[in-house]
Amino acid sequence: MTSRPSRRRPGAGWLLCAAAAVGSSVASSGCAHGRAGAEERQAYVEAQLPELQACWTDIADQHPGRAGSLLFVVELRREGSVDWVDIEVDELGVAKLSACAVKAIKRWRFPAGGRQTIRFGVGFASPGSS
Structure with missing residues (x-):
């Protein structure tokens, strides 16, 4: 995880998605949002x-x-690159997963849309979990 700046941008857009990754399959559910794009x-x-x-x-x-x-x-720059990533909730507590996911997200380039903060969740399950 990287530390994020303590400041919050007023009026920042939020994106909340839930996705599930089980075994080798990935399924995504709906998304609640309130900002264009x-x-x-x-x-x-x-x-x-x-x-x-x-x-x-x-x-x-x-x-x-x-x-x-x-x-x-995730804080996005105007052109869509990722400024910083933080994990707000970690239900698994698996440091290797957290580090790998943060590293991956930092490489992402979202569609341009102005500086904004987004949130999204991803679910993970290993074989044998209920």
């Missing part, structure tokens, strides 16, 4: 889910029966 950002996140799935697939066998979600807070 949110549908494009949601589609972009959904297209990148296999990259986050790969982070979990590499280590899932070390954590049998584990399941949970990570809620990411």
